[in-house]
Amino acid sequence: MSAALLEGAKGRVELHCLHLRTGCPAPDNVLSLAERQRAAAFRSSEAARLFVAGRVLCRNILAEVIGCAPEALAIALSPEGRPYLPGHPGIDFNLSHTTGTVALAVCLNGRVGIDIERAEGHGEAAMRDLMPLILSEEEEADLRQLPPGEQPTAFLARWVAKEAVLKCSGRGLLDDPRRVTIESGGSISNSCNRPNEAGGGCRFHAGRDYGHLWAVATENPVERPLWHHHHAGDRLRRERR
Known part of the structure; x- marks a missing residue:
């Protein structure tokens, strides 16, 4: 990728979504030996398929950013299990997946985190069980004011x-999600003294697309991101902007 294109990308985040076909395995021809071994170790075939699809999406998109072949891309893991690109500290990326879908966020302006979930199929019983583990007391009270x-x-x-x-923040759910408060206006606060812990100082964008709820958080301000949707069997490429 040219220096001019890299400079133009610094104020935004690229979001890529790969939609998988039911029962169709993701091709693993660009994966490293370690990644193939990790995929083979999953007990669930669906979990293995999502892992492979995430790495295939990641390798194809990031290889274009860096300017190398997808299979030549080096991906390492932090002590917390977060993937990163050795030798490219200016490029951050993050993956998320839900049933049949993998999402990738790429940022050249600090850290990025992404999560995506299917919007349907989450009932009141599951919410009751999970709410005390996820929401702060203030958030729970705020939520209870909504119609059931x-x-x-x-x-x-x-x-x-x-x-x-x-x-x-780099730690994911190793941190207690109740320490981060998503306020009704969309701002973020936390109960930590240090701003880099538990999401302090992050900005986020969120929305609903293709039947999924999604959110992307960044360390620094960026433009509202746009999604690039890919489907199983497509050639995975970035759109030039």
Whole structure:
């Protein structure tokens, strides 16, 4: 990727979504040996398929950013298990997946975190069980003011936003999500003294697209991101802007 294109990308985040076909395995021809071994170790075939699809999407898109072949891309893991690109500290990326879908965020302006979930299929019973583990007392009280039929989707939207913020911090759910408060106006606060912990200082964008709720959090301000949708069997390429 040219220096001019890199400079133009610094104020934005690229979001890529790969939609998989039911029962169709993701091709693994660009994966490293270690990645193939990791995929083979999954007990669930669906979990393995999502892992492979995420790495295939990641390798194809990031290879274009850097200017190398997808199979030549080096991807390492931090002690917390977060993938990163050795030798490219100016490029951050993050992956998320839900049933049949993998999402990738790429940022050249600091850290980024992304989460995506199917908007349907999350009922009131699941919300009741998870709410005390995810929401702060203030958030729970705020949610209870909504009509009962709106509460599950509103809960899921906050959960997705929290995951994106915590992944942006670099630790994900190793941090307690209740320490991050997503306020009704969309701002973020935390109970930490240090701004880089538990999402302090992050900005986030969120929305609903293709039947999914999503959120992306960034360390620094960026333009509202746009999605690039890919489907199984497509040639995975970035759109020039």
